[in-house]
Amino acid sequence: MQSTVNYLWHTDDLLGQGATASVYKARNKKSGELVAVKVFNTASYLRPREVQVREFEVLRKLNHQNIVKLFAVEETGTSRQKVLVMEYCSSGSLLSVLESPENAFGLPEDEFLVVLRCVVAGMNHLRENSIVHRDIKPGNIMRLVGEEGQSVYKLTDFGAARELDDEEKFVSVYGTEEYLHPDMYERAVLRKPQQKAFGVTVDLWSIGVTLYHAATGSLPFVPFGGPRRNKEIMYRITTEKPAGAIAGTQKRENGPLEWSYALPITCQLSMGLQRQLVPILANILEVEQAKCWGFDQFFAETSDILHRVVVHVFSLPQAALHHVYIHAHNTIAIFLEAVYKQTNMAPQHQEYLFEGHLCVLEPSLSAQHIAHTTRSSPLTLFSVASETPKGLAFRDPALDIPKFMPKVDLQADYNTAKGVLGAGYQALRLARVLLAGQELMLRGLHWFLETLQATCRRTLEVTQMALLFLSNSLVTERFSDMARMPEIQELKRATELRSKLRAVAEVLSRFPHSITEIQTSLGRLSSELAKNRDQVHEDRSIQQIQCCLDKMYLIYKQFKKSRMRPGLGYNEEQIHKLDKVNFSHLAKRLLQVFQEECVQKYQTSLVTHGNWMRSLHEARNRLRLMGCSVAACSTEAQGIQENLSKARAAAVSFQNCAGLPLPLLCTPSSCVVRGEG
CATH class of the missing domain: 1.10.510.10 (Transferase(Phosphotransferase) domain 1)
Known part of the structure; x- marks a missing residue:
């Protein structure tokens, strides 16, 4: 035991040692508070006086939460060595x-x-x-x-x-x-x-x-x-x-x-x-x-x-998670440009979902309007373009695993075990990232699919409304008969317009069936997604790798302890050899699980993800084309209806002026298109 007036420590409690001093864990004699004491050795006193006192003077000037505090400068009772009493950091360096x-x-x-x-x-x-x-x-x-x-x-x-x-x-x-x-x-x-x-x-x-x-x-x-x-x-x-x-x-x-x-x-x-x-x-x-x-x-x-905030973005086309560092005061346009630099996806092609809901990111707004994200709850990015998903690029941990030497060398065996264990922890980390990537892929696909199903419902509703409008705009066959009167040209024009309306109605009538086909296809894909999500949730590869690591860590701790000894007895050496064999078997099993249960499943999921993304993009493109067609048909039908109303009014005016008997005309509200639904 050594001490100063106020502090006490044992030389076994060594925290660190340098050329001029040793640092020990010590206690305050009155309060029991843990501190670190730096005790200077004889060599330190061979330095110039100004160098000896420099550390005291420097520490006395400093007062910051990220600099170890100096509490006191004292001397040991016997040798009167200088002692710096400092803040104790319990978690090492x-x-x-x-x-x-x-x-x-x-x-x-x-x-x-x-x-x-x-x-x-x-x-x-x-x-x-x-x-x-x-x-x-x-x-x-x-x-x-x-x-x-x-x-x-x-x-x-x-x-x-x-x-x-x-x-x-x-x-x-x-x-x-x-x-x-x-x-x-x-x-x-x-x-x-x-x-x-x-x-x-x-x-x-x-x-x-x-x-x-x-x-x-x-x-x-x-x-x-x-x-x-x-x-x-x-x-x-x-x-x-x-x-x-x-x-x-x-x-x-x-x-x-x-x-x-x-x-x-x-x-x-x-x-x-x-x-x-x-x-x-x-x-x-x-x-x-x-x-x-x-x-x-x-x-x-x-x-x-350090003043930037992180927005987590999962790119669904690439199946990759990105951390986008921006300032809170930046505009969303700057955020979109930062995403472009990481994903090569142009800002005008970026579309986002968050927790299943569409996010419309207005470029002129502040980035503070972006939802708070995490690794497990990122913004999901998708695009009008389809591409082959790249997924996570990584190095196989097996490439970084050293081999044990046949002979017993306590220091070398410890170093090897440490290297193997490090590669094992890397495999565990990668396994977690790969599994999380699969979950994000499936969740993003599910949300993408739901938006398409909602688009199907809206497109179908708009199509049916357009068909109803057309059915109310068409005239009966009696009006068509009156159009045969050569002296009333306006009625002929009305008949032509009515034929165009029927043609538009015929085009629109095919859309509900196509939309139903897409809905059926999306329903099948939804079932496949649910099945795959269940399989991912049931995956136990992480637990298997962790179990191997726990057993390997116990052997590693024993090797760490043994390396400090000058040698092992015969029986201890035999146990040490068996531990090396067991450690190697556990490492082999860990890598096997990583390769067969994690990597292969992940690579398979990337292929499946690419196929599903192509199917969803195909469905989305079809829906967009139909949506554009429905809008164009509706616009055309409204124009025809306006011209038809003008032609009818002109025909009535002509007959009244000529004194001809007025034919029976149907109002739009009384007309029904047969076979048009």
């Missing part, structure tokens, strides 16, 4: 979060945005106080869980921090090599003499590497064998990186360097967020300090992302 197998391929989008918000806010407070951190990395970003279960991330470890204005430079070298700016890496790691001075933008490089790591689960610059195996290649990757590239790797020994301009397909961030994030990474992962963004632009661009 961002590094420990990323090292969890669940996050082997990066954080989920919501959690990444929390990290981005917290890091940006903390860094903004540092710059307001003219502080440069100089050791930004996931291990120096602590996590705690708020009262409502939300993550809160806080910058910590200000041992390398110092006051520095935007235009000032420094020459001393601090930091962790994977996150170091290349200029600092050259001197600190490669030990090459150079006279360069460094500015505050070195923190931006470290932030870029940290954000890439959080988004993907991997470092952006990786030589063959890892960042610390070949330091010269590591330096080459960072300094030879082309403009716009955000990552570089060497996949084989002495192999070429390969550049990436986008985040990997395994990343969990939506394309909507990636479009916003990648340009920021490209401009802060810039070697030449003159080309690198300054903090003002970095804060402006990240703030722009």
